[in-house]
Amino acid sequence: MRKIVHIDMDAFYASVEQRDDPALRGRPVVVAWKGPRSVVCAASYEARAFGVRSAMPALRAARLCPQAVFVPPDFTRYKAVSAEVRAILERHTPLIEPLSLDEAYLDVSTNTSGLPTATAVAKAIRDEIRERLALTASAGVAPNKFVAKIASDFRKPDGLYVVPPERVLSFLTPLPVARLPGVGPVMAEKLAALAIHRVGELRAVPTPLLVHRFGPWGLRLAELARGIDEEPVRPTRVRQSISSEDTFTEDHYLDELGPAITRLAERVWALAQREARPARTVQLKLKTAEFQILTRSSSPVPMPGSARALAEAALALRDRVDLPPRTRYRLVGVGLTQFDDAASQQDALFAPPAVSGC
Template sequence: MRKIVHIDMDAFYASVEQRDNPALRGKPVVVAWKGARSVVCAASYEARKFGVRSAMPAIRAERLCPQAVFVPPDFACYKAVSKHVREILERHTDLIEPLSLDEAYLDVSCNKQGLATATEVAQAIRASIREELSLTASAGIAPNKFVAKIASDHRKPDGLFVVRPERVLSFLTPLPAARLPGVGQVMAEKLAALAIHTVGELRAVPTPLLVHKFGRWGLKLAELARGIDDEPVVPSRVRQSISSEDTFSEDHFLDELGPTITRLAERVWALAQREPRRARTVQLKLKTSDFQTLTRSLSPEAMPTSAQSLAEVALALRDRVDLPPRTRFRLVGVGLAHFDDAAPSPQDALFRADAAVASDSPRPC
């Protein structure tokens, strides 16, 4: 039986801003650039009380919480704090699978400190984060990854929740089916059409029927409903893509997306210059007003050598979209994917390892 811990920093970006600026403490903080096209990166718990959430258009967040304090993101600082958190995690295990800057899975079936239980490991990690970084983290502990992740959200913020092996089914039973990994809005609606709203109701459906309805994904649903997840913690997950996307406050026609695509290409270009490997594919992602997602990709013989040329490829991919002309879009994204294993030469202009994305004078973290 494995012992899995999911560590999740509480309102990470916003909490760092409140830590570093005492004037922001206790106030509704929204980490985002102001503007009609900006998206919320993070919201403090004071802002979440008003319904503000990550990935929400900033203009909507401003309507929900007019008194919110908007702070532009400082990713260089957040990355430095995340690195310190990683150092704390590594004191306990080498089996660490980061999901983002602010959360990770740990397999502590055997831990470096010789602590008796996974609960003690999680408590020690949370205490170190508090003492060394003046931040809080929540933890979920369970026999597998997906249950641990759900558990870490159970007593946020600054909480710890343990799901013992014999309690997995009773823990999952009353939860909405949408809490299961991979069950998004569309799948939740499909399940609701079958009168399946909770994990318990999903578990009661015969597995052959789920397979008939949803194919191989139906088998996975049946396993998740029973708390079955054999996926191991993967300690070295190699980045497969770099992307940036925007969700609009109002839907747009395809021919109106040019400026946003150009801006996203510039952002992806800046991110890509920190990646030592070479991408081979340019991707464009679109989501229609009725939530249909489509992607277009191209692996050219000569990859773009500037943000402008990356934007040109992305705009060419837009021209390959064959939908009715009055189709409106709510989201657009630009990405690079399919990285080579070998690092490029020092002269490679696309992925210079020493290029700076952050500001010239990042604040100390």
């Protein structure tokens, strides 16, 4: 039985800004460049109370919270703080799987700090982060990764939530199926069409029926509904791509996809700012109304240096699509791939493995 801890720094970028500038404490802080194409990188909890969220267009954030203080992101500083958090984690285990600059999984089945339980390890980490860095982190403790990640959200901010093995099923049962990893809006709608809204309802569906309906993914759904996740913590896991995609409620012609491509490029650009390595390739993904998938990619020199430039590169890839002009499309995606491992910064906190512009 594994003992997994998921550590998630609370409103990381915004919290660093508030820590370093006392004038920002207690005020709604939005980390973003303020402009028509900018997207929120992070929002303090004071700003979140007004509905401001990461990846939201900055203009919308300003409308929701006119009194917000906009602070341009300083990723060099965030990565330096991130390295300090990493050092704290390494006091307890070498088995650390990074997810981004501000969160990671730890396998503490056998910890190196001599603490008796995973709960004690999580508490010690949170205490050290508060005392040494004047920041807060939330933690989830569970027998596997996906339950630990869900648990870390339950007492945010600055919280600790523990799901022991005997409580995994009761913990998952009332949750919306959208809380399960891999269940996005489209899959949630498909499950809702079958009157499946909660994890407990999903668990009641026979596994063969889920497999018949959804193929191999149906088996994975059945396992998740039962709290089964054998995925180990992978300390050397390296992300190969960053992407974002939209599935439309109505199909569109190719020349109608410009706004969606621009919006997706902004999301991807924000996510890319958390990655220590530069990408070398821009990718555009399309799915037709007949479910034909096609991709176009390029490796421009130099690579795009802003969200706007990334959007322009993705729009240029759209011009290389040679299907009939009346073809309709149900999905579009924008991505960055082929990250340069040689440029990896080993001193970044959770040097990210594998999800706008800021």
